[in-house]
Amino acid sequence: MIILALGTVLIISQSAFKSPDSLTQETLGQKLFFDPILSRTTKISCASCHKEEFAFADTSAVSLGVHRRKGVRNTPSAMNMSLQVAFFWDGRATTLEQQALIPLQNPIEMDLPVATAVSRLQHNAFYKAAFQTVFHEAANSANLAKALSAFERTLEAGDSPFDDWRLNDNEAAVSESAKRGFAIFNTKGHCIQCHFGPDFNDVEFRSIGLYDGKALRDSGRACVTKKKSDVGRFKIGALRNVAITAPYMHNGMFKTLRQVIDYYNDPDKIVSRSINRDTLLNTPIGLTEQEKTDLENFLISLTDKRFAAKLKNKGASNHLNRL
């Protein structure tokens, strides 16, 4: 009798999720985000590159699109977008709705014209009903973008050990090393000069010296604005969950957080002839090895608790946080 009841509950809950009648903009967007119907080959979805278990980022320097075509920039996390004002490394989109449709059409990503995507959705029984339920109209480019961006806006992560420490005054939430790291972040490291705000990134575009016109040829923001002053500038990366979104920077050139810290500590040692680098990075910081570890531990403490297991697998929390 109990088994029958449990089975009934399971069936009902499963069909409730599958039924278009119960969908909201956010859950429709979630379904679309994970659906390869939005790619030419029907093999790639948004989630193929924005992997949920890695805070909706990717684990390779650049991602592979349809037919394994290589991307040109590192896939950033799709989390914590609600408070952002620019999207993509070069800021070419200024709203999430605008951002949502660009990878669909990009030949090296999902390679599907929006009109074709819309047509597929209109001829798919589930989506035909779903769009009627949610938007009271057939699928079109506007409501497709709306659904995807509505889902992305739900991906807010503000429950990290760091948040527990600062919001709840829970001194046991983070290690002493992480606390020292936070102090370094705000003082000697000067990280706060660019990485400030609820997601630890500013709205500006900055050049940290990863453009030299030779080996490093992506001019970033200048691709959009065509301004010489924007050469080498990129959107400042948000730092929540950064510990699980390696590799780092617009080209994924740094494999670990320590490599990132080493770079900022003395950029000329890594990229000797950068062009248009921000003057904030002119002087080596002079961090000791302990200070670098502390800074790293602070960054690790920005990992949302839902990804704690992922940190454990990386060995980060077992070793560094004990210091």
Next chain:
Amino acid sequence: MKKILCLSIFVSVLLPVTAFTIDDNPLLGKWEHSGKSQGQPFNLMAIFRANGTYDGFINKKEFVSGVYHMNHDTLYIADATCNDKYNGTYKMEFFGKLDSLKFHVIQDTCVGRRQATDGKVFKKLVTAGK
């Protein structure tokens, strides 16, 4: 005469120190302001602690951390984002049962901090334990 002088000095030092003790600093605790930005609701919260530190939160995400002190109804506030050596100054207006406050800028060149506080009314949530 010497005794009176010593006593006067002692009292004049003691009085300012006790003028604003932990127990009667009305700014201590959590303060909240809700509003809308770009059509989206947001929640601003500030925690002022007895040890002279404060944190600001947007939608429960920490976005600023700094130091403050109060002198009667004047708030002096600094953080590393703006300049940790520079104090913005605000007149703090408390009303209700000291459970609401309003910031009035006196002088603050830090645009972001001014925009987040000046003229805004915050309601008190919980008194800080520290």
